[in-house]
Every structure is written in structure tokens, then in C-alpha cells.
Amino acid sequence: MQALTGQGHMSVLPGPCLFFSVLVLFLALPDRCSRHHPDHLPQTMPAQRSPLARPALFALTPCLAAALLSACGGGSSDYSLSGTVSGLSSSGLVLATGSQTVSVASGATSFTFPSGVGSYAVTVKSQPTVQTCAVTSGASGTASANVSNVVVSCRAYLAYVTHGSSDTINGFSVSSSTGTLTALSSSGSAATAYPPTNIVMSSDGSKAYVSFQDSPVIASYSVASSGALTLLSNTAAVSETRGMTLSVDGKYLYSTNYTDKSLGQFSVGSSGVLSTLYPTSVTAGSTPVSVVATADGKYVYAANSGDSTLTGYSVGSGGNLSALSTASYSLSSASAPRGLATANSQYLYTTLAGSAKLLAYSIDSSTGKLSALSPASVSTGTTPYALALRSDGRCAYVVNRSDNTVSQYIISSGVPTALATATVATGSSPVAIALSPDDRFAYVANSGASTVSVYSVGTSCDLSLVTNVASGGSAPTGIVVR
Incomplete structure (x- = not known):
């Protein structure tokens, strides 16, 4: 017993x-x-006993x-939950299971949750500074004895760049002190059968997803702590894909079906492999190019370049999208919305490639309805393509493809205001931008120069060029840092 x-x-x-x-x-x-x-009573049982x-x-x-x-100790089903940690060299790591959390100190090699568990599902609630950690083994189950086989692996940041002309994905290690990129060995790169258009990664950096021009598939990769990429699967999409986004919990992926006027919707399995939801797609506008999910998991929005609209959706319990009651927002003719980003589930921003504007909206938390802020827009450079926000929503950056610059803004109450130094130079034809998870560095992929421009991010949102590095292939199309 x-x-x-x-x-x-x-x-x-x-x-x-x-x-x-x-x-x-x-x-x-x-x-x-x-x-x-x-x-049935024994006849020899004593008769004299207190009644x-x-x-x-x-x-x-x-x-x-x-x-x-x-x-x-009978009647309880609780067991201790612990595990090992490798590679942790910075502070800030917080693990969670249910409502329980445990903070793991820099240099620690093990952890134990404060209370016992029955069933459990260990996740990374907060990442450490300058590192990305993932639960790589024993993440979930139902305990029938003490659990000690949960494995958490931590590594320095990695960056990946997709290339449309050389049909490659190229990986880099990221310097924790300067942000500089160093090309990984060949295992950190991958050749693709078609021109890749975009890349996104899971929040723990263990999985990557790549979309393609001229091919209706999305490729899933596992990412080793060394940066090595391993193809897991190619999942059929409705059409070729331009934009993708993962839900914050990593359970769902949404994609833009570029030639089908729709969004694809997928569940993400425990191995990282995608499975199509039913229905496989929901209606969008013409030529959808980008898609974004709010951090609270309630809404998804798409930018449709062909008919200059934004479309909005609510997210069901199984990840399925449903058009909002106000499903579509018409923008000025030929404004061609391109980049999308959300801040704190309260604001939505989009770049207008055809009219050199950055639009700002508030998001109604109950309905998902968008309302233009005042002022509704600020000027950008020529042909604003991609957009990135600092994780606290305080800074915004827009890459301007035609004038080779990044516009930089500080945000207050959702409204962006250009900095005194409104732009900084990039390489030729910038098309994509990513911030490091700790917001200390920004990375711009330059399609014309086949380079990546690396910037440090100042406390007042100002960018300072650190260096330009070769992107490892020809004509970059996307970049991610995780």
C-alpha cells in the first residue's frame, strides 16, 4: 500500500x-x-460484552x-513533477503546468514543481533573456508514480532566412552580445523544391513552417538545439501561400491562400506536423498576403492586397475560423495592404504598399470589430512591405522596399508617431523584418542585396546599424529569429 x-x-x-x-x-x-x-456468527463468540x-x-x-x-496517505493521486534542464545560461525561465509555475535560475540543471500533480502538461511560460527553451521530452501525461523525466533544452537564438531565387532556407546563430549573425553548418540550412515565400517558428523555437510560391504545400521542420533542420512533412494547402501565423499557444496555424481568396486553417500536432481543419479554408478577400492572430487567441485578421480590404475572424474552441459580424473593411482604392501586426490584443496595424501609409485600429475585445484610431494613419517610406512591433507594443518598424529604408515609430495609446529620425537605411529592396524575442535587435532581409541588416534597438525605439551580413542565398523573402 x-x-x-x-x-x-x-x-x-x-x-x-x-x-x-x-x-x-x-x-x-x-x-x-x-x-x-x-x-453465520461463530457460536463460541463471548456473550459478555458491553452492548x-x-x-x-x-x-x-x-x-x-x-x-x-x-x-x-491513502486516497490521493498526487505525485511530484520534476525534470532536467540543459544549456540554461540566463535568467527568466518560467515553466508551467496548469496553474502551477516554477522559476528556474540561470545555470540550473533541474527543477521541481512546488505541488504534486495527477495529469500534467509542462510548457514554457516565460523565456529567459537571450535564449530560447523548449520542453523536448516528457512534456505531458497522467502520473501513476513520481515523474522526473521532463527534459527542457535551452539554446542561444537562431535566425532563418528564406530565399526565393536560390530555393533555400539558411540558418544562423545569433550573438547574445552584439546580435551579429553567423552562418550555421550545412545541417542548419535546407534546399527546397519550390521558391519559399515565408517562414514562421513556434514560440519555443523547436518547429519551423515554410510556405512556397508555385506549390500548394506548407513544409514542417523540427529545429534541433544546434540549429539543424529536419523535414517532418509537407502538408497540402488550398493554393500557394504567402503569409502564415501561429496561434500564441502553438496549436493552430493559419495561412493565406494567395490565388484562392481564402485562408487555410490547420491544427499543429504534438510532433509539429500540420493537419487540415474542417473546412480546410474560410473566405477572405482577393489576393490575401498576410495574416495575424491576436495574443489572447480570440481573433485572426487578414490583409487582402487585390481588393484592398481587411477581413476579420473569431477563433472557435477547435481553432476553426468564423467571419466576424463586421467581416470586411474596405480601404482606399489600390492601397494594397501588405504587412499586419497586433499589439497586446488591443490594436491592429497594417501597411499600405500602394499609398505609403501605416494604418492603426483598435480592436473591440468583445466583438473583434476594428475602429480607426485618430489619427488613422501615418506616413511611411515608398512601398511599405513588412511590419514588426516590439513585444510590449511600444515601438513599430516598417520596411520600405522602394526607397531602401526602415521607418521607425514610437506608440502611445495605440497611435504611432514617427521618430525625429524617421528612417534608417537598409540594403537594397528590403522585404521582411524580425525582432529578436528579447527586443534587443532587429533584422531586415534585403531581397536586392541578398543581405541581412542587423540593428540594435534603443530604449526610445531608435535603430542603430550593427552590420550587414550575407543572407546565405539569393533574393531573401522572409526572416525569423527565435
């Missing part, structure tokens, strides 16, 4: 507890039997049994 100890794990029930538990039940049993089966002894003991049996079971 086992019992729960004060440390939240099971131990063998001590002999005295077992003996007295059985004794209490045994002593009470004859009186219960005598009421219903008197012929209250057996009934009283019988009446107290449930209480005594409960007390003994409690004292001896």
Missing part, C-alpha cells in the same frame, strides 16, 4: 497503519453481519477509517 508524503510523492504504507486499518474494519464487520446473517461497544465502534468506523487513510 502507498501513501502521499509531504513532498508530494508516494511511499510504502507503514505496517502499523496497514494493521490498524484492517483491524478497525474487522472489528466492525461482525455486528454488520449479525444484523443480516445471524446464522454499546460494537455498535459504537461500527458507527465510528467511517471516521476512523478516513482518519487512518488520511494519516497513512
Whole structure:
């Protein structure tokens, strides 16, 4: 027999507890039997005994049994939950299971949750500075004994660039001090059968997803702590894809079906492989190019370049999208919305490639309805393509493809205002931008120069060029840092 100890794990029930538990039940049993089966009583049972002894003991049996079971540890299904950590060299890592959390110190090699568990699902709630950690083994289950096989692996940031002319994905390590990129070995790169258009990664950096021009598939990759990419699967999409976004919990992926006027919707399996939801797509506008999900998991929005509209959707319990009551927002003719980003589930921003504007909206938390802020727009450079926000929503950056610049803004109450130095230079034809997860560095992929411009991010949102590095292929189309 086992019992729960004060440390939240099971131990063998001590002999005295077992003996007295059985004794209490045994002593009470004859009186219960005598009421219903008197012929079964032993004839040699002593006659002189207090008439209250057996009934009283019988009446107290449930209480005594409960007390003994409690004292001896019976009746509980809780077990301790612990595991190992590798590679952690910075502070800030917080792990969670249910409502429980545990903070893991820099340099730690193990962790234990403060209370016992039955079923469990360990996730990374907060990432450490300058590193990305993932639960790589033993993440979930139902405990039948103490659990100690959860494995958390941490690594420095990695960056990946997709290339439309060389049909490659190229990986880089990221310097924690300067943000500089260093090309990984060949295992950190991958050749693709078609021109890749975009890349996104799971929040723990363990999976990557790549979309393609001229091919209706989305490729899923596992990402090793070394940066090595391994193809997991190619999942059919409705049409070729331009934009993708993952839900914050990593359970769903949404894509823009570029030639189908629709969004694709997928569930993400525990291995990282995608499965199409039903229906496989929902209606969007013409030529959807980008899609974004709010951090609270409630809404998804798409930018449709062909008919200059935005479309909005609510997210169901199974990840399925449904058009909002106000489903579509018409923008000025030929404005060609391109980039999309949300801040704190409160604001939505989009770039207008055809009219050199950055639009700002508030998001109604109850309905998902968009309302233009005042002022509704600010100027950008020529042909604003991609857009990135600092994680706290305080800074915004827009890459301007035709004038080779990044516009930089500070945001207050959702409204962006250009900095005194409104733009900084990039390489030729910038098309994509990403911030490091700790917001210390920004990275711009330059399609014309086949380079990546690296910037440090100042406290007032100002960018300072660190260096330009070769992107590893020809004509970059997307970049991600995780």
C-alpha cells in the first residue's frame, strides 16, 4: 500500500497503519453481519460484552477509517513533477503546468514543481533573456508514480532566412552580445523544391513552417538545439501561400491562400506536423498576403492586397475560423495592404504598399470589430512591405522596399508617431523584418542585396546599424529569429 508524503510523492504504507486499518474494519464487520446473517456468527463468540461497544465502534468506523487513510496517505493521486534542464545560461525561465509555475535560475540543471500533480502538461511560460527553451521530452501525461523525466533544452537564438531565387532556407546563430549573425553548418540550412515565400517558428523555437510560391504545400521542420533542420512533412494547402501565423499557444496555424481568396486553417500536432481543419479554408478577400492572430487567441485578421480590404475572424474552441459580424473593411482604392501586426490584443496595424501609409485600429475585445484610431494613419517610406512591433507594443518598424529604408515609430495609446529620425537605411529592396524575442535587435532581409541588416534597438525605439551580413542565398523573402 502507498501513501502521499509531504513532498508530494508516494511511499510504502507503514505496517502499523496497514494493521490498524484492517483491524478497525474487522472489528466492525461482525455486528454488520449479525444484523443480516445471524446464522453465520461463530457460536463460541463471548456473550459478555458491553452492548454499546460494537455498535459504537461500527458507527465510528467511517471516521476512523478516513482518519487512518488520511494519516497513512491513502486516497490521493498526487505525485511530484520534476525534470532536467540543459544549456540554461540566463535568467527568466518560467515553466508551467496548469496553474502551477516554477522559476528556474540561470545555470540550473533541474527543477521541481512546488505541488504534486495527477495529469500534467509542462510548457514554457516565460523565456529567459537571450535564449530560447523548449520542453523536448516528457512534456505531458497522467502520473501513476513520481515523474522526473521532463527534459527542457535551452539554446542561444537562431535566425532563418528564406530565399526565393536560390530555393533555400539558411540558418544562423545569433550573438547574445552584439546580435551579429553567423552562418550555421550545412545541417542548419535546407534546399527546397519550390521558391519559399515565408517562414514562421513556434514560440519555443523547436518547429519551423515554410510556405512556397508555385506549390500548394506548407513544409514542417523540427529545429534541433544546434540549429539543424529536419523535414517532418509537407502538408497540402488550398493554393500557394504567402503569409502564415501561429496561434500564441502553438496549436493552430493559419495561412493565406494567395490565388484562392481564402485562408487555410490547420491544427499543429504534438510532433509539429500540420493537419487540415474542417473546412480546410474560410473566405477572405482577393489576393490575401498576410495574416495575424491576436495574443489572447480570440481573433485572426487578414490583409487582402487585390481588393484592398481587411477581413476579420473569431477563433472557435477547435481553432476553426468564423467571419466576424463586421467581416470586411474596405480601404482606399489600390492601397494594397501588405504587412499586419497586433499589439497586446488591443490594436491592429497594417501597411499600405500602394499609398505609403501605416494604418492603426483598435480592436473591440468583445466583438473583434476594428475602429480607426485618430489619427488613422501615418506616413511611411515608398512601398511599405513588412511590419514588426516590439513585444510590449511600444515601438513599430516598417520596411520600405522602394526607397531602401526602415521607418521607425514610437506608440502611445495605440497611435504611432514617427521618430525625429524617421528612417534608417537598409540594403537594397528590403522585404521582411524580425525582432529578436528579447527586443534587443532587429533584422531586415534585403531581397536586392541578398543581405541581412542587423540593428540594435534603443530604449526610445531608435535603430542603430550593427552590420550587414550575407543572407546565405539569393533574393531573401522572409526572416525569423527565435
